[in-house]
Every structure is written in structure tokens, then in C-alpha cells.
Amino acid sequence: MKSVALYLTAIVLGVVLGFGSAWMVLSNGKLLGQFEHDHWFGNEDAGSTAADPYTRGIIAKIGLLALNRSETIYFHRYVDDHDEPLREQCVYELSGVALPTRWWSITVYAGDDYLPVNGDAAFSVDASQIQTQADGQWSTRVAADRAGAANWISTRNAGEFNLALRMYNPDERAREDASSIPYPKIRRVSCSEAVS
Amino acid sequence: MKASVKFLSVLLPVAVVTHLGTVFAAPYVLMDAAMDRISRHGKIVNQWSHPGRTSEKSRNVVRPSPDLAYSACVYDLKDGPVHVTVAAWDDYMSVSMFQHNSDNFFVINDRQAPEGVDLMLIERGAAHPAGARLVVESPSRRGIILQRRVAPTQERFDLAAAARQGDVCTTTSSKQLQ
Numbered sequence: 001m002k003s004v005a006l007y008l009t010a011i012v013l014g015v016v017l018g019f020g021s022a023w024m025v026l027s028n029g030k031l032l033g034q035f036e037h038d039h040w041f042g043n044e045d046a047g048s049t050a051a052d053p054y055t056r057g058i059i060a061k062i063g064l065l066a067l068n069r070s071e072t073i074y075f076h077r078y079v080d081d082h083d084e085p086l087r088e089q090c091v092y093e094l095s096g097v098a099l100p101t102r103w104w105s106i107t108v109y110a111g112d113d114y115l116p117v118n119g120d121a122a123f124s125v126d127a128s129q130i131q132t133q134a135d136g137q138w139s140t141r142v143a144a145d146r147a148g149a150a151n152w153i154s155t156r157n158a159g160e161f162n163l164a165l166r167m168y169n170p171d172e173r174a175r176e177d178a179s180s181i182p183y184p185k186i187r188r189v190s191c192s193e194a195v196s
Numbered sequence: 197m198k199a200s201v202k203f204l205s206v207l208l209p210v211a212v213v214t215h216l217g218t219v220f221a222a223p224y225v226l227m228d229a230a231m232d233r234i235s236r237h238g239k240i241v242n243q244w245s246h247p248g249r250t251s252e253k254s255r256n257v258v259r260p261s262p263d264l265a266y267s268a269c270v271y272d273l274k275d276g277p278v279h280v281t282v283a284a285w286d287d288y289m290s291v292s293m294f295q296h297n298s299d300n301f302f303v304i305n306d307r308q309a310p311e312g313v314d315l316m317l318i319e320r321g322a323a324h325p326a327g328a329r330l331v332v333e334s335p336s337r338r339g340i341i342l343q344r345r346v347a348p349t350q351e352r353f354d355l356a357a358a359a360r361q362g363d364v365c366t367t368t369s370s371k372q373l374q
Contacts, residue, residue, distance in 0.1 A: 006199060010206035018208070018214025026222055047300040053219050060223035060298040064230055064257050065342055067292055068300045103288050103346055105263045113258040115251065123252075123262045126348050127288075164259060168288050168346075169305065 025054065026061040030078060038183040039083070040075040040165060062113050069175065073101075075165040080188040086117075086162060088144050088155040090191040094125075094138035094163075096184030102169035103127050106184065108142070110158045120154035122146070142186070203249045222299040231258055231340060235270040242278055244343075244365045248256040249353045252256035263348040269341040269365035273319040273334060280341060282313040285356065288346040293317070304330075316368070317341070325368065341365060344355035 025031060031054070036044060042128040045051040046059050059066055066074060080086055094106065105126035109118040115123045124142050131150045132138040141149035142163075144156040155161055165184070167174065174181050233256045235241050247254070250262045260266070271278045282291050289312045290305040304313055315330040324331045343363070347356040 003202070006203055007206050010203045011210050014207040015214050018211040019218050020215075021211070022215045022218035035356065049299045049301055051299065053216075056298060057219045057222040060226040061258075063259050064226055064298060065292075065294055066300065067290070067303055070288060071292070071300075071303045071368065084300065105261060105348075107259075107261055107263075109259055114255060115260065119252075121251070121262075121303045124348075126263045126346075128346070129348050157269065158345025166261065168290075169307070190242070 001035075001056075026057045028058070031058060035178055036179050037179055037181065038185070039079050039081075040077050040183050042073060042075045042178065043160070044069055046074055071168070073167045073170050073175065073178070074100040075167075075183070077163045077165070077186065080186050083190055084188070085160050086142075086186075087160050087191070089156045090143075091189040093139055093187045093189055094142050094153070094184055095137065095187070097138075097182050098132075098136050099127070099167060099180060100171040100174040101127075101167035104165065104167045106140075107164050107166070108155055108158055108161050109164060111160050116155065116158035116161065118154055118156040118158070120156060122152050122154035125151050125153060224296055224341060227294070227296055227298050227340070231270045231338065232359040234268045234340065235259075241270050241272050242365060242367045244274075244360070246357065246360055249347075249350065261344075265347040265353050265360070266365065267343045267360050268324050270338070271317060271334070271341055271365070273317065273322075274337060275367045276318075277322070277325050277328075277368045278317040279364055279366055279368050280313065280315050280317055281362075282343050283359045283363055284310060284312040285345045285359060287352075289344065291315075291341065291343050293332065293334065294340045294342070295334060296338055299335075301335055302332050306335050 043055055045055050047066040076083060080092060105124050107124040108116060130138050138151065139151055140151035141147065142153045142155060144154065146152045219304045225369055234245060244267050245265045285306055288306060290303055292300055292303040295301050299336045316325050316328040317332050317334055319337055320333040320335050345356040347353040
């Protein structure tokens with residue numbers, strides 16, 4: 001009787017451990033980091049029929065219905081230029097130049113991988129709407145309030161958030177050599193409380 | 197054998213098998229959940245559904261882009277081929293297909309189809325329908341077809357919504373090709 005209880009406990013614990021560890025892995029977008037440049041990371045096999053089971057599982061969990069690399073390249077960013085998690089309590093400056101692709105966008109997602117619920121309707125910037133300088137450079141305020149900025153991504157109610165960079169119909173060089181892409185920079189301007 | 201050894205000799209294999217089983221099964225389970233939501237619990241199958249503009253209330257699929265107008269069709273090839281048409285768009289537009297394990301097995305965009313998309317979707321290995329301009333073979337019987345149109349403003353979204361009204365995603369078992 002004692003042995004039966006022992007085995008049953010081991011089975012239950014094994015199932016809990018196995019399922020829990022798998023779900024933690026599948027929920028961790030950072031593990032997709034097959035390549036990383038300037039803290040933006042991506043995976044060449046995202047959406048591909050050649051994806052390994054872990055890549056396929058993570059994409060299904062955090063990016064279901066992602067297009068394969070022949071059509072779109074996706075990058076994700078979870079940290080600022082100090083390697084600290086992106087947080088709604090901080091103000092960031094996101095800046096860059098024209099990207100080597102037909103169309104691009106950068107979108108904020110809350111920790112649950114959906115758009116933050118804040119009523120601001122300022123979830124993204126994209127190539128067709130962003131206001132640029134004469135030399136093609138652009139910058140965007142990433143913060144909980146607009147504070148008069150021309151370009152703004154609202155992080156209100158986003159908690160610890162992340163950004164997704166989508167590049168549709170990327171140029172051949174960008175597709176073949178992700179290190180050639182002039183990735184947008186993210187500079188932490190200030191935080192309303194000390195960053196631990 | 198010590199009790200702790202017996203305990204671990206059961207726990208570890210069970211944990212490993214459960215872990216790997218979960219990783220392998222997750223894409224199928226998550227696709228099933230997405231298909232269930234998009235098809236409104238199976239009521240809208242082989243038919244385009246055209247949701248409104250993406251907002252913070254959009255929760256059918258993770259990480260939606262607010263700059264794209266999406267339309268989705270949950271397909272089921274049990275009754276034969278599915279005819280898919282998508283109207284042309286004057287900016288980036290694509291039609292992509294995802295099999296049951298979530299892999300993106302087909303995509304075509306507006307550059308490749310400047311006059312719009314017109315294709316027949318069949319199950320892999322099935323006979324190709326006569327008269328079809330483009331035939332795509334699905335590795336699985338069920339899956340999701342998704343169209344994306346760049347539409348970052350309300351004005352552009354309204355135009356996209358008008359453009360897609362005549363789009364078709366329907367089984368051809370009771371309908372001959374035009």
C-alpha cells in the first residue's frame with residue numbers, strides 16, 4: 001500500500017513537473033533567440049515547416065500565425081539599452097532610420113502578448129505613418145504619456161512589456177544577413193522609481 | 197531498492213515524457229483553440245470572417261498587429277476543395293495558410309498576385325480540380341487561412357473592409373468553379 005502511494009505521488013509530481021516545465025519554456029519568447037542583434041532577437045525558422053518542436057511550440061504560444069521568413073522577418077525586444085526589462089514606469093526613446101524592407105512596424109505588447117488595455121489607441125508606429133526628419137531619421141516616445149511627442153507608443157497599463165518589429169517583404173540582404181539591418185535603438189530616458 | 201530511488205525512477209521518466217508530449221502537442225492544441233474561437237465554435241467554417249479594426253479587445257490570436265486588416269477562414273477539406281478568392285489591394289497584402297501543427301505552408305502576396313488571389317485549396321494527394329488557376333495542397337485536413345492588408349489608419353481600414361467584402365472562402369462540393 002505504501003509503495004502504491006509512493007508511485008502514485010511520483011506519477012502526479014512527474015506530470016506536474018513535465019507540464020509545468022514545458023509551459024514555462026513555451027511561454028518564454030526569449031528562448032527563440034536563434035540570433036540577436038542590438039537586443040533584438042529572432043528566429044529564422046519562425047513559421048517555417050522546418051522549425052524544430054520547441055521553436056514551433058514557442059511560436060504557437062506567443063506568435064501563432066506568424067509568416068515564414070520568405071515573407072516577413074519578426075524581431076522581439078524585451079530589454080532597454082541597459083539590458084533592463086522594458087517597464088511602463090519608464091520613459092524610452094525609440095529611434096532609427098529607414099529599414100531595408102517594403103513596410104515595417106513596431107508594436108508594444110503587454111506581458112500576456114496582447115495589446116495593452118489602456119484606451120490610448122497608440123500601440124505602434126509604422127513606416128507609412130511615422131513622422132521623420134529631413135534626413136530620414138525618426139524617433140518615438142515610448143511611455144505611459146504622450147507629453148507632446150510627434151510619435152508615441154503608449155505603455156500605460158502594459159506592465160513589463162515587449163516590442164515586436166515586423167519587416168514585410170524585407171530586402172534580400174536583410175533576409176540573408178540579419179546583422180546588416182540598422183536596428184532601432186531604445187534609450188531609457190527616465191524612470192518614475194529606481195530600477196533594481 | 198531505496199524508496200527515494202524508486203520514487204525518482206518513476207518521477208523522472210514521467211516528467212520527461214510529459215514535457216516532450218506537451219511541447220509536441222502544444223501547437224495542435226493552440227491551433228484548435230484559435231480555430232474554435234475564429235469559427236465561433238465551429239459555426240463559421242469555410243467562410244471568411246472579417247473582424248473589425250485590431251484593438252486592445254482583439255483576443256482571438258496573440259500578438260495581433262493594429263496596422264493590419266485581418267480576415268480569417270477556418271478551412272475543413274472533408275467535403276472537398278475550398279475555393280479562395282481575395283480582392284487586390286494597393287499596398288502590402290498577403291494570403292497565408294497554416295496547417296494543423298501551426299506551420300505556415302503557403303503564402304502569396306500582392307506583388308505575386310497584383311490582380312488579387314484566386315486559388316483552390318485541396319488536401320495533399322487529392323485530385324486537382326479542373327480549371328483552377330492555382331492549386332495549393334494542404335498537409336492537414338483542417339487549418340487557417342489568413343489575409344493581411346496594411347491599413348494603419350481608420351480611413352485605410354474602411355477601404356480594406358470594403359475591398360474584402362466580396363472575398364470567397366467556400367467549399368466547392370455544392371458549387372462549381374466559375
